[in-house]
Amino acid sequence: MAQSLYTRLVADCLFPLHERLKGHKSVQLRKALEESQWFTRDVLQTRCNTQLQHFLTDVNASNPYYADQFRACGLSPSSFGDPEILLRIPCLTKELIRANRDRLLSHSDQPVRFMKTSGSSGQPLEFAVGRARISHDIAAKWRATRWWGLDIGDPEAVIWGSDIELGAQGLARQIRDRLIRSRLFPAKHLQGDALMALFDRLQAYQPAMIYGYPSILSLLAEAARQQKRHYNAGPLKVIFCTAEKLYDHQRQLIEDVFKAPVANGYGSRDAGFIAHECPQGRLHISAEDIIVEILDDQQNPVAAGTPGEIVVTHMATRAFPMIRYRTGDIGILSTEPCACGRQLPVLTDVIGRANDLLRATDGAPVHGAYIGNIVREDAAVAQFQFIQHNPRQFELKLVCRDGAQPNQSGLRAKLLDVVGGDAEIAIQHTAAIAVEQNGKFKYIVNRCRENPSLAGATEQSP
Known part of the structure; x- marks a missing residue:
């Protein structure tokens, strides 16, 4: 070196x-x-x-x-x-830490x-x-x-x-x-x-x-x-x-x-x-x-190669133990x-990531990766942001390449297949999308997560 x-x-x-x-x-x-x-x-x-x-x-x-x-x-x-x-120790959640x-x-x-x-x-x-x-x-x-x-x-x-x-x-x-x-x-x-x-x-x-x-x-x-x-x-x-x-x-x-x-x-x-x-x-x-477990919705271990929630035990946390801490993120072990x-x-x-999690109208989890794959298929889209305002109302903000027109009906149809056919998706064109207060750009925004009183079906933890 x-x-x-x-x-x-x-x-x-x-x-x-x-x-x-x-x-x-x-x-x-x-x-x-x-x-x-x-x-x-x-x-x-x-x-x-x-x-x-x-x-x-x-x-x-x-x-x-x-x-x-x-x-x-x-x-x-x-x-x-x-x-x-x-496996005999209960998982630790953010709510348990706060309490x-x-x-x-x-x-x-x-x-x-x-x-x-x-x-x-x-x-x-x-x-x-x-x-x-x-x-x-x-x-x-x-x-x-x-x-x-x-x-x-x-x-x-x-x-x-x-x-x-x-x-x-x-x-x-x-x-x-x-x-x-x-x-x-x-x-x-x-x-x-x-x-x-x-x-x-x-x-x-x-x-x-x-x-x-x-x-x-x-x-x-x-x-x-x-x-x-x-x-x-x-x-x-x-x-x-x-x-x-x-x-x-x-x-x-x-x-x-x-x-x-x-x-x-x-x-x-x-x-x-x-x-x-x-x-x-x-x-x-x-x-x-660090011990990483991948668990299903019932908090049981899944087989290697199967997606599940990432749960972490950090063995250098004696001062404030993090044992089987639920990250909310979804991953796969090899x-x-x-x-x-x-x-x-x-x-x-x-x-x-947990931050990317949305909920379909029936309460099923939807990760932002799926939304991104759909929107980025349209070559006219330079940048996007997908927002869930409440259990049934969504908004897609689009910044399009110069002179390009996205296939709005096609995008809406594919997104409805993911978030639920009874959802409402408003599509808004804009010149720019601002970064967040913390300096990150969020492709996925869940207002239900930010305001739990709006959550309804989205209140379930992943």
């Missing part, structure tokens, strides 16, 4: 010193992860079972909420060695940091993280960065719009980011000239990696393509996409314009950094500290080995 002397200084000295001062163990963890990723699956599974047993034992002794849960389920420390133990936040805090001398989700799927969720969880997340992201021949200290452009991150840019954070050559490019209010101004700033900065929302990066790429602007990739080696569903058309567009591969990442602020894409195109789960040689389990696909 050929790197500059400055990158080596940052990765080997400055960043490890920063992490030590913060009380984080990310350096040791990253080194351990880079060894364990090559272990056989049997060895990984054995280590995972042992780690889970220790985790549950610690949680039972220190956490009021789970001590009661385990007791109610007839579980004791002697039970925790059972490889199927998780039991204080009791989910473990008794410990270790400091915790309270965090909130952005609330993009409705009400923000407040939870706590300890130093162990932060260290594991940093180590997992760091390992994935190194898969691509890069390291902390290589120039990084972060295109982000969440008020949580933008509001955290204090002086100390700014100094740290300058030292490690990570530059934040706010993703708010990006339309028209602002998009091309960002394109020019990225071109001038010449990052080795870009990290951001796929929706914003694809909007930026589309704007550059329309204006026939060419990106001089220079040192750019990879574009990391996260926080949203990455669609195939977005990946292709971003790669075409920026002349660099896209690497998908799956995770969330509440669940942690769950999976990362390797250069061979497979999404590897950070299985050393049993096929990856050509990269790493034995970490693979998510074949994250079909849809």
Whole structure:
């Protein structure tokens, strides 16, 4: 891995010193992860079972909420060695976290940091993280960065719009980011000239990696393509996409314009950094500290290759345990080995994020991926947004290519097949669609989720 002397200084000295001062163990963890990723699956599974047993034992002794849960389920420390133990523990939901936040805090001398989700799927969720969880997340992201021949200290452009991150840019954070050559490019209010101004700033900065929302990066790429602007990739080696569903058309567009591969990442602020894409195109789960289950509507495990809800147990969350946490996202597990040689389990696909979920008029779940596939079949459509206002009323906003006319009747008919023949779909043409407050562009908007009193049949959880 050929790197500059400055990158080596940052990765080997400055960043490890920063992490030590913060009380984080990310350096040791990253080194351990880079060894364990090559272990056989049997060895990984054995280590995972042992780690889970220790985790549950610690949680039972220190956490009021789970001590009661385990007791109610007839579980004791002697039970925790059972490889199927998780199936005997109830799932954790956002609603349960809100109702039991204080009791989910473990008794410990270790400091915790309270965090909130952005609330993009409705009400923000407040939870706590300890130093162990932060260290594991940093180590997992760091390992994935190194898969691509890069390291902390290589120039990084972060295109982000969440008020949580933008509001955290204090002086100390700014100094740290300058030292490690990570530059934040706010993703708010990006339309028209602002998009091309960002394109020019990225071109001038010449990052080795870009990290951001796929929706914003694809909007930026589309704007550059329309204006026939060419990106001089220079040192750019990879574009990391996260926080949203990455669609195939977005990946292709971003790669075409920026002349660099896209690497998908799956995770969330509440669940942690769950999976990362390797250069061979497979999404590897950070299985050393995260257990991923795929469950059906009755919360039973599904066979590999079958879609279901992604449920996560993060074993570095002793301070605020996340055991069998329901993400609301839909994914598929694979049993096929990856050509990269790493034995970490693979998510074949994250079909849809919880934020993309709509409900048909009969209450059946509809993921935004299906809507997107229908609308993007029409070559006249440059951009769209599909909104569910209530259980029966939907709206399709369209931005069309110059001089092009979409097949409105065909679009409406296909969409009605998905959301219900008795639905009403209004189609509106517009010159532009604004990004959200958090800087993301939402293809799918569920007003029922944002306003539960409107939900009716859509109140069911996925």
